[in-house]
Amino acid sequence: MNHDVIIALDFPSAQDVYAFLDRFQDEKPFVKIGMELFYAEGPEIVRQIKARGHKIFLDLKLHDIPNTVKSAMRVLSRLDVDMVNLHAAGTIDMMRAALEGLTREDGTRPLLLAVTQLTSTSEERMQKELLISASMPDTVKHYAQNALQAGLDGVVCSPLEAALVKEACGPNFATVTPGIRFADSAADDQSRVMTPEKARLGGSDYIVVGRPITKAADPVAAYRRCVKEFVG
Numbered sequence: 001m002n003h004d005v006i007i008a009l010d011f012p013s014a015q016d017v018y019a020f021l022d023r024f025q026d027e028k029p030f031v032k033i034g035m036e037l038f039y040a041e042g043p044e045i046v047r048q049i050k051a052r053g054h055k056i057f058l059d060l061k062l063h064d065i066p067n068t069v070k071s072a073m074r075v076l077s078r079l080d081v082d083m084v085n086l087h088a089a090g091t092i093d094m095m096r097a098a099l100e101g102l103t104r105e106d107g108t109r110p111l112l113l114a115v116t117q118l119t120s121t122s123e124e125r126m127q128k129e130l131l132i133s134a135s136m137p138d139t140v141k142h143y144a145q146n147a148l149q150a151g152l153d154g155v156v157c158s159p160l161e162a163a164l165v166k167e168a169c170g171p172n173f174a175t176v177t178p179g180i181r182f183a184d185s186a187a188d189d190q191s192r193v194m195t196p197e198k199a200r201l202g203g204s205d206y207i208v209v210g211r212p213i214t215k216a217a218d219p220v221a222a223y224r225r226c227v228k229e230f231v232g
């Protein structure tokens with residue numbers, strides 16, 4: 001299993017992103033493009049960042065009827081991204097359709113990950129509003145197992161849930177975890193955080209890091225520190 005640090009490019013415009021990426025002269029970090037940037041700039045931002053030599057996690061969290069997700073995934077596979085995701089709540093049928101749409105004619109495809117439950121959803125709200133009566137750990141585990149059954153490559157989850165997912169789905173099922181903070185940095189709006197080193201020891205394969213790198217006085221130094229603490 002690969003281990004890498006993925007920088008969350010949470011910027012409002014292409015101009016801000018390029019100014020940030022221009023700081024990296026000696027390395028090409030794996031980056032995450034989310035809804036804000038994708039909806040603002042369109043597919044062209046993906047092509048441009050890819051042309052600069054970065055690996056890309058396109059974080060659009062698809063969730064619709066299977067046929068629609070399959071067609072959308074087919075379009076995304078042509079963008080040559082390395083990782084995409086969807087909501088496991090869309091059912092095993094939807095996840096299978098997504099995988100089919102994502103697979104290119106030559107048999108290659110980006111890694112496909114499932115979101116189990118968003119880390120912003122508390123157990124209380126999940127049970128009261130969504131009427132899911134199971135506990136949060138049982139729900140995350142069950143959704144991860146559904147993703148495994150559908151043939152997906154892994155899940156996006158809290159670093160606190162990575163060990164549980166590995167135990168339920170095996171060591172080759174990837175865990176991609178946001179909510180990472182250095183021991184000496186602010187938590188911002190993340191309530192449950194882990195350091196890069198603890199995340200690695202807890203079973204994370206990829207960590208997604210935003211503000212501790214993007215808002216650092218020296219983002220390149222912060223990125224290198226993150227890689228050193230996580231990958232060693």
Ligand code: C5P
Nearest residue numbers: 008010118119178179208209210211212
């Ligand atoms: O700045 P920070 O390190 O908190 O950024 C984390 C990134 O991971 C953001 O892009 C955020 O949207 C994303 N994310 C998250 N929690 C999830 C899923 C995605 O923080 N459960």
